[in-house]
Amino acid sequence: MKRIGIDVGGTNTDAVLISDEKVVHSVKRPTTSDVTSGILEALQALRASPAAATHVDAVVIGTTHFINAVVQRRHLQKVAAIRIGMPASASLPPFCDWPADLAGLVNGCTFMLEGGHDYDGRPFMPLDIAGLKAAARQIRDMGLRAAAISASFSPLDPSHETAALDILAELCPDATVTLSHELGRIGLLERENAALLNAALNDLAITTVAAFRQAIADSGIEAPLYLTQNDGTVMQAEIATAFPVMSFASGATNSMRGAAHLSGLDDAMVVDVGGTTSDIGQLRHGFPREANAVVEVGGVRTLFRMPDLLSIGLGGGSHVAQNPVRVGPLSVGYRLTSDALVFGGTQLTATDIAVAAGLVDIGDRARAAKLPKRLIDAALSDAQRKLEEDIDRMKTEAGDVPLVAVGGGAFLVPDRLPGISKIIRVPHGDCANAVGAAIAQVSGEADQVFRELSRDEAIAAARGIAEDRAVEAGAERKTLKTVDVEDMPIAYLPGNALRVRIRVAGALAKPSVPAAA
Amino acid sequence: MNEASLHTISLDEIEALAVGAWILGTGGGGSPYLGLLNLRRLYAEGHDVQMMSPLDLADDDWVAVVSNMGAPLVGQERLADSRSIARAVRMQEEINDIAFRAVMSVEIGGGNGMQALMAAAHLGIPVVDADCMGRAFPEAQMTSVAIGDLRPYPCTLYDPRGIEAVVTKVPSWKWMERASRKICVEMGSIASTSKAPRTGREVKDWGIHFTTTKAIRIGRAVDAANRKHEDPIAALLAAEGGKKLFTGKIVDVARRTTEGFLRGSAIVEGSDADRGHRLKLSFQNEWIVAWRDREPIAMSPDLICVLDSVKGHGIGTETVRYGQRVTIVALPAPAVLTTPRGLEFVGPRAFGYDLDFRSLFSPAEAGA
Numbered sequence: 001m002k003r004i005g006i007d008v009g010g011t012n013t014d015a016v017l018i019s020d021e022k023v024v025h026s027v028k029r030p031t032t033s034d035v036t037s038g039i040l041e042a043l044q045a046l047r048a049s050p051a052a053a054t055h056v057d058a059v060v061i062g063t064t065h066f067i068n069a070v071v072q073r074r075h076l077q078k079v080a081a082i083r084i085g086m087p088a089s090a091s092l093p094p095f096c097d098w099p100a101d102l103a104g105l106v107n108g109c110t111f112m113l114e115g116g117h118d119y120d121g122r123p124f125m126p127l128d129i130a131g132l133k134a135a136a137r138q139i140r141d142m143g144l145r146a147a148a149i150s151a152s153f154s155p156l157d158p159s160h161e162t163a164a165l166d167i168l169a170e171l172c173p174d175a176t177v178t179l180s181h182e183l184g185r186i187g188l189l190e191r192e193n194a195a196l197l198n199a200a201l202n203d204l205a206i207t208t209v210a211a212f213r214q215a216i217a218d219s220g221i222e223a224p225l226y227l228t229q230n231d232g233t234v235m236q237a238e239i240a241t242a243f244p245v246m247s248f249a250s251g252a253t254n255s256m257r258g259a260a261h262l263s264g265l266d267d268a269m270v271v272d273v274g275g276t277t278s279d280i281g282q283l284r285h286g287f288p289r290e291a292n293a294v295v296e297v298g299g300v301r302t303l304f305r306m307p308d309l310l311s312i313g314l315g316g317g318s319h320v321a322q323n324p325v326r327v328g329p330l331s332v333g334y335r336l337t338s339d340a341l342v343f344g345g346t347q348l349t350a351t352d353i354a355v356a357a358g359l360v361d362i363g364d365r366a367r368a369a370k371l372p373k374r375l376i377d378a379a380l381s382d383a384q385r386k387l388e389e390d391i392d393r394m395k396t397e398a399g400d401v402p403l404v405a406v407g408g409g410a411f412l413v414p415d416r417l418p419g420i421s422k423i424i425r426v427p428h429g430d431c432a433n434a435v436g437a438a439i440a441q442v443s444g445e446a447d448q449v450f451r452e453l454s455r456d457e458a459i460a461a462a463r464g465i466a467e468d469r470a471v472e473a474g475a476e477r478k479t480l481k482t483v484d485v486e487d488m489p490i491a492y493l494p495g496n497a498l499r500v501r502i503r504v505a506g507a508l509a510k511p512s513v514p515a516a517a
Numbered sequence: 518m519n520e521a522s523l524h525t526i527s528l529d530e531i532e533a534l535a536v537g538a539w540i541l542g543t544g545g546g547g548s549p550y551l552g553l554l555n556l557r558r559l560y561a562e563g564h565d566v567q568m569m570s571p572l573d574l575a576d577d578d579w580v581a582v583v584s585n586m587g588a589p590l591v592g593q594e595r596l597a598d599s600r601s602i603a604r605a606v607r608m609q610e611e612i613n614d615i616a617f618r619a620v621m622s623v624e625i626g627g628g629n630g631m632q633a634l635m636a637a638a639h640l641g642i643p644v645v646d647a648d649c650m651g652r653a654f655p656e657a658q659m660t661s662v663a664i665g666d667l668r669p670y671p672c673t674l675y676d677p678r679g680i681e682a683v684v685t686k687v688p689s690w691k692w693m694e695r696a697s698r699k700i701c702v703e704m705g706s707i708a709s710t711s712k713a714p715r716t717g718r719e720v721k722d723w724g725i726h727f728t729t730t731k732a733i734r735i736g737r738a739v740d741a742a743n744r745k746h747e748d749p750i751a752a753l754l755a756a757e758g759g760k761k762l763f764t765g766k767i768v769d770v771a772r773r774t775t776e777g778f779l780r781g782s783a784i785v786e787g788s789d790a791d792r793g794h795r796l797k798l799s800f801q802n803e804w805i806v807a808w809r810d811r812e813p814i815a816m817s818p819d820l821i822c823v824l825d826s827v828k829g830h831g832i833g834t835e836t837v838r839y840g841q842r843v844t845i846v847a848l849p850a851p852a853v854l855t856t857p858r859g860l861e862f863v864g865p866r867a868f869g870y871d872l873d874f875r876s877l878f879s880p881a882e883a884g885a
Contacts, residue, residue: 085594085595087677087678087679088595088596088598088677088678089595089596089598090598090600090677091555091558091596091597091598091599091600092551092554092555092558092596092597092598096554096558097554116594118591118705118706119588119590119591119594119705119706122705124595124678124705125678152594152595153594186590186593186594187593187594188593188594188595188596189551189593189596284840289840393827449590486838499590
């Protein structure tokens with residue numbers, strides 16, 4: 001099994017080739033504004049190595065492209081928001097908790113119609129067919145090309161969302177439609193927000209995934225394309241085109257999954273030191289621990305599965321102030337290779353300090369030779385103090401745990417830290433995120449209320465649903481493992497109602513096995 | 518007292534109320550977030566809410582007592598609508614042929630701490646700075662007005678599909694809980710309710726006073742500390758005379774539904790000063806008893822609050838999760854709940870624990 005993993009970051013595009021779980025070769029190239037040529041250059045550099053000029057089974061790309069579009073308010077399109085669940089929830093319409101600037105960019109038109117379901121699957125109200133037809137005609141007349149449909153309790157019974165989709169497909173066929181139940185869990189507002197963001201990224205997703213395909217085709221590689229999603233698993237490119245929001249956290253997730261793979265540890269702390277920031281997270285069973293709280297993306301509340309990360313302003317490009325001595329949070333960023341002392345610039349950076357201390361040998365070491373020892377020691381101890389405090393904040397176990405240090409600036413992590421049993425540095429650690437993309441698994445999730453079943457029966461039923469979904473998404477059934485399971489009896493409801501949320505993940509099936517779309 | 522001493526609640530105070538009410542919810546009552554969104558919208562539309570002291574009520578004033586009843590899960594899909602709670606109050610006015618002077622929440626804890634403000638905004642009457650629990654409890658008879666043996670009926674229930682129900686008469690608060698719960702389940706396990714109307718005299722005698730301002734004060738203390746990057750939990754304890762019980766991480770959560778309630782326990786493994794110890798939290802919708810290494814160290818009606826160790830925000834019994842870093846604190850209970858009769862309704866034995874109530878607080882430290 002040979003796979004190429006690519007990470008398209010803000011500064012660098014990294015590419016690795018993995019053969020039978022081992023890294024054969026890795027390269028780093030600057031990200032380009034058109035994305036495509038940066039990927040193409042990285043792929044060409046990778047394939048220039050004889051060991052990497054081989055047949056590959058899959059190309060897996062991780063990217064921050066879509067989340068950056070939301071955060072920076074770029075490339076978003078107008079969306080028709082259709083809420084089905086009236087007369088309930090009328091005072092909190094779609095976009096009600098969005099930042100005004102983003103709502104202004106995305107809100108094309110809002111429709112609130114009768115329909116939806118109750119917690120036990122009974123229809124809440126009959127679906128308002130006439131209202132949907134009128135909405136569809138208005139969407140067509142307004143020329144809107146994206147719509148999001150959200151019905152109450154659709155994760156339990158999606159029939160009103162799918163019926164609405166049929167009406168839109170007939171009366172406004174130019175609109176691409178996102179259905180909320182395909183994205184989310186119980187929680188109408190957060191699920192609807194995800195559907196609206198997804199619809200707003202529709203055109204960008206189509207052009208971006210097409211650009212990825214083009215770069216791969218231009219490099220002469222013939223292999224299926226996958227994108228990584230928030231939880232460190234992959235989705236087929238067609239799915240990614242339909243659900244760009246599922247890739248929001250993939251950059252951070254991939255570096256943690258890559259750290260797990262390269263170190264062989266399933267349970268550890270991870271710090272990824274980049275040019276500007278360090279991201280600290282925790283691996284549990286080989287996956288990043290998810291955030292407890294509701295996750296906001298660009299100011300919008302969502303229920304995305306995101307890793308629980310602490311980001312601090314400390315990286316290889318961090319400015320070093322001298323009075324008093326402080327490292328970061330400002331950084332020279334992608335200008336590191338021109339502005340830092342060791343690269344002939346005039347800015348004192350954390351990299352210069354590390355070079356002077358002999359922690360790393362890059363650039364022109366002589367240009368850092370005159371730095372006073374007192375300054376070097378003070379800067380390193382400031383960086384260490386920052387890492388120490390924040391690693392401790394992210395720990396969820398009392399005892400000492402191992403820490404895997406990855407990323408281009410990992411040399412800033414000292415060899416000893418309190419509360420840490422061992423600091424682990426790994427070959428190819430500077431491309432951990434591309435490694436994470438290459439080794440990404442396939443997942444399936446179920447989130448549903450069960451009644452009149454024992455707890456074990458309910459969990460088994462949920463697991464069956466999740467496993468079928470994972471296989472549908474391209475996983476090999478016999479490799480599936482439960483990654484996360486949570487059951488929650490529902491207060492006040494009769495019949496021992498139990499909400500079960502379960503996630504399974506497994507290896508990508510070999511391409512010879514036809515995977516259902 | 519001065520009849521005109523009305524205080525206009527600012528939106529900032531409502532934001533703080535949402536934080537404070539979640540802490541006073543002691544694990545129950547659901548997140549106040551949707552209520553907060555409703556109030557932001559109402560304020561943006563030009564509504565505002567006045568608050569009055571319970572002491573300024575005339576004896577023969579009528580006060581509406583409101584709550585949203587049902588399962589928090591349903592509340593995540595059928596979102597709180599401020600007009601529904603207002604309609605439940607109007608139903609009481611129609612069936613009793615009375616006009617309300619003001620409105621109050623049955624419980625200040627959780628999302629219900631926001632319901633009275635939503636009703637007040639629509640009805641154009643003030644909220645009373647009081648409630649009937651000073652926290653949140655799972656059952657209808659766990660209130661100061663039940664302890665006071667005040668009339669338990671009638672109760673109105675409203676569903677936005679146009680379903681309106683009234684429990685006209687029951688012999689006890691316990692029967693009110695049973696009868697209204699059945700209706701609520703049929704409505705989809707959520708209903709906007711207006712409990713038996715209270716007179717101004719009754720609110721003065723049996724209401725738990727100044728709990729809205731207390732929740733706002735708590736939210737402000739926590740928010741201010743967060744803004745200054747100080748310890749929000751230390752700020753809460755200083756402001757409310759609370760006690761820190763335990764710090765650690767959630768290592769196990771066991772939950773089950775019995776008799777229509779969420780019962781179970783959460784285990785916290787100690788860190789910092791509590792390293793090597795374990796705290797078990799038993800709950801029925803709300804946190805009821807905290808056991809440190811098997812010794813009960815805090816119990817209802819003292820408020821047991823499980824807080825996010827970093828932000829100091831409340832964590833609910835339905836949302837508490839493995840791995841969360843939590844700090845458990847106790848706050849003093851309102852005095853009416855710790856009387857011998859109050860303990861019959863809300864003491865540990867009312868929840869099935871064969872324990873004599875021992876408060877962490879001296880009478881001098883107790884709440885209003």
